Amino acid sequence: MPRASTTTDVFNAIAEPRRRQIINALAGGRAHAVGELVTRLRVSQPAMSKHLGVLRKVGIVSVSRHGRRRLYRLNAGELKPHQLNRIKQQAERKASERPADEGRPAKDTPKT
C-alpha cells in the first residue's frame, strides 16, 4: 500500500518539495494569485493549481476570489515555513552527524 492520501494528511501535503516551495513563496503573509506563483516558481499552471488545491484541502492555505484571480495565502499561525525548515535542518544535521549510523556491538544485552 502506498502512502496515505495526500489530500487528507498535512504531512503528505508538505512532503512534496514543490509544495514547500509554494509555502515559502507565501511566507511573507501576502496573498498571491496563482499566476504570480506560476511565474515565480516556474511551475506549469495546472501543476500549480493542483498543488494549491492540496494545500488548501489540508488547511495550510486559504483562497479568496478577486475578480478572475484567486488569491492564496498562508494560514497565519499554522505551519510556518520556519518551523518546517527547523524540522528539516535538525534532522538533516543529525543524519550527517551519524553518516551510516550503526552503533557498535555490545555484550550488554538488555533484559527482555
Add this chain to the structure above:
Amino acid sequence: MPRASTTTDVFNAIAEPRRRQIINALAGGRAHAVGELVTRLRVSQPAMSKHLGVLRKVGIVSVSRHGRRRLYRLNAGELKPHQLNRIKQQAERKASERPADEGRPAKDTPKT
C-alpha cells in the same frame, strides 16, 4: 514524477502513518528492539525493518547493536512527536474551520 525520495527527505519520512506510529512508540525516550516494535504495532518484521531504515537514514532515529538485537531510539531533541501532533492538529483544525473554503467574489481587484 512522484514524490521526492523518502530516504532523502525528513518530510517524506514522516509522511508515512506507520512511521509516525513508530515515532510515537519511541516517544518515551527508551530504546526499543525491532521485535518489540513489531509486536506492539502489529507490523510485519520486514516492514518494520524498512520503516526503521528510512527513519534512520533521515536522522530521526538511531540504532545500536546489542547482541543480536538492534535497539532503536528517537534522536532526542529532534522531531518530537508532540511537534508532529501540533502541526497536524493545527492544520486539521484550520481545514475543518473552512470546510470547502472558496472565499467570496469581489469587485475589488487588487493591483496586479
Add this chain to the structure above:
DNA sequence: TTGACATATTCCCATATAGGAATATAATAT
C-alpha cells in the same frame, strides 16, 4: 559444526501520485 533466533534485504506487485496536454469553467472586456 548445527540450530535457533533477530534483523535486514531482495524480488515482486498493486496503487497513489506528480506532471503534461488538452479541455472546462469562470470572469471580464469589447
Add this chain to the structure above:
DNA sequence: ATATTATATTCCTATATGGGAATATGTCAA
C-alpha cells in the same frame, strides 16, 4: 454575442513506494 484572461479539472503515463514472501545476514547457544 465573441474574445481574452485566469484558474481548475480531466485524462494519461511514468515512477516511487509500501507491503508480502522468501531469503540473506548476523549472532548467540550447544
